[in-house]
Amino acid sequence: MEVRGPSGDTVRHAKGPQESGSTPVTKSQTEAKVKARMEELREEIRRHDQLYYNDGVSEISDADYDALFRELKSLEEANPELVTVDSPTQRVGAPLPEGGSFDKVKHVVPMLSIESLRTDEEARDFSAKVVRFLGLESDDELEWHVEPKFDGVSAALIYRKGELVQGVTRGDGVTGEDITANLRTVRDVPLKLHMKPAPETLEVRGEVLIARDRFDRFNEWRAERGQPILANARNATAGALRRSDPAEVQKYPLEFHPYSIVRCDGYELPNSHAEQMQLLAAWGFAAPALDETVQGIGGCLEYQQRMEEKRDTIPFEMDGVVAKLDDMALRTRLGTNSRTTKWQYAHKFKPVEATTVLRAIEVQVGVNGRLTPRAHVDPVQVLGVTVRHATLHNEDYVLGLGIAPGDRVFVKRAGDVIPQITGLAMEAEPSVPADWSDAIPESLKDADGGIREGAIVQYREPFAMPEHCPSCGETVVREGKYVRCPNVHGCRPQLIGRTVHMVGRSGFEIDSLGEKMIVQLYDAGFMESPADLFRLLERPDEELVALDRWGAKTVANLKKELDEKRRISLDRFLAALSIPEVGTSTARLLAKSFRTLDELREATPEQLLAIDKIGDEVAGRIRAWFEDERSASLIQSLLDSGVEIVEEESAVILGNAFEGAIVVFTGTLEKMSRFEAKKAVEAQGGRVGSSVSKATTHLVVGGKPGSKAKKAEELGVQVLLEPEFLKRLSGDDG
Known part of the structure; x- marks a missing residue:
């Protein structure tokens, strides 16, 4: 089994040449020696994983490491009773069933947003509000923990008695998706906490990322195999975590960088956020490399300026910094509102702009019939992303910019995400370039090679909103500053x-x-x-x-x-x-x-x-x-x-028998549709899963059940026949 990542860095390397040709321990050796060797291999692999991901150090070759991993796997296959849950070989689980989807999970503690600030003045105002609320004389009395705002994908890891049991996406902040199997493949996520005693329950939140250099090597690996090149690290990360096969996810050089502990039962945490981050490092997570603890808002602003100046030299994409009070007790006093926390803010960097040539303006028809202009530009890199199209908002916006094909324009990523044209950098030269027609985007041509309706492609051609819908030809109508196609039923x-x-x-x-x-x-x-x-x-x-x-x-x-x-x-x-x-x-x-x-x-x-x-x-x-x-x-x-x-009530049978339960259905129900049954369980505070797992509390069995029934029996999940299920829904469960 090939375990080294395709970019050469999803797993790291162990001791040295002596193991590269080591012979697997034979069955004639004692169980104690076999067990000791297996544990030695596990510890060596974990040590080098941590060296690489946390310290950026690689001690031996990929071939040596692969030999160690193969030896461990061989021993575990011969001695399955000695396999441990945190073994490096256990990171890859089974793929989702074909057509399956991730289970929804409600966050015990909502993943709230962070107030986003753009200027130093806004940051000072934020600090002043905190000072007033806490009744302090000066913001110099406050210690802030400052850290990079990485451009990755947020996730929550939940441990029970030191063992990783669940990994969840942020989702909408209230409900996420269970991607445990995929997060287990991330090499620096500890499957088991290193230090004891471990909390009864621990929830750690952080950002899943791909470093710039590893992303480039990963794209090279994909190109060698004829696979599509990925546009940017963040989208690649998000796409990887949504894949249905963990074996494919493991190929991505993902890393997890923790930024908070939100739940910890059965273990007394320090009152300092900085100390909590050090505790996470002791438990096996990546240690903070760029975080600092500073005094007052002045320290926050100085840190933000330093990080912005060297953003291009930092290994990961980042779009700002996060400042949070270090004192956990003060955070509790400040609390939250419905959307954000009141004790932290994100200070965004100034958006980075680039210049490129405007090739064409295409008027598109939106879902609601609104006509929206979009720019086609020569490919240009903006914050690590290749931009070929950019939004132009509406007719007034384009006319205000005064731009036309051939002009050199400024492009930025709004919020460092959505590309948009922000201004005219240089007007086009009077004479038409000889190759202008050859460079017209193919997507703007019709089947006969002519220019599609709604596309402005001629050199220095003035922009004008079409009088007829580019899609259906209907005469457009004007509604304030917007233009709309009224052909709702035919466009x-x-x-x-x-x-x-x-x-x-x-x-x-x-x-x-x-x-x-x-x-x-x-x-x-x-x-x-x-x-x-x-x-x-x-x-x-x-x-x-x-x-x-x-x-x-x-x-x-x-x-x-x-x-x-x-x-x-x-x-x-x-x-x-x-x-x-x-x-x-x-x-x-x-x-x-x-x-x-x-x-x-x-x-x-x-x-x-x-x-x-x-x-x-x-x-x-x-x-x-x-x-x-x-x-x-x-x-x-x-x-x-x-x-x-x-009527809503007809699809819901009242009761509360499934409060907090995770219910999976198999087979065909006779008395109600699967959809009605799902709504009934959710109305009683339960959740419906798509596949049976250790977290499943009930399996409801209808006619012609599938393989889920057998798996439920193996896991000890309570099985309910349809009549029993209906009785519980109605509150009459005997």
């Missing part, structure tokens, strides 16, 4: 966008159907509007399987989910329809005020205005939408294809 980008919205989380929640798949369905003629969504159930499997990268299992999963999700509450149905001004919250208000869809369709403007938070404009748009014959046709088509609007 392809809008139809696709409304379909994406319909299957999204605020609508029918069809997880197995993504935007790329929806585009394929429209291209193949299998869909002409969102009204055709559930008619896919009537389409022969062989037609869908013929689509690129669609398999029989993909089609089966999609049809199964479409069938399960046809029963929907009124508020979610309304939210799915893309009614102007009706999002999730307004849909709930309408569903509470009108008992049925027919009552809402017949509602007068006066009845709509009587609802709190609905004004004249919103009421008018809702009324106009329902009066449109095409809206009525959409609703009728959905109902004709089997969509059933149900």
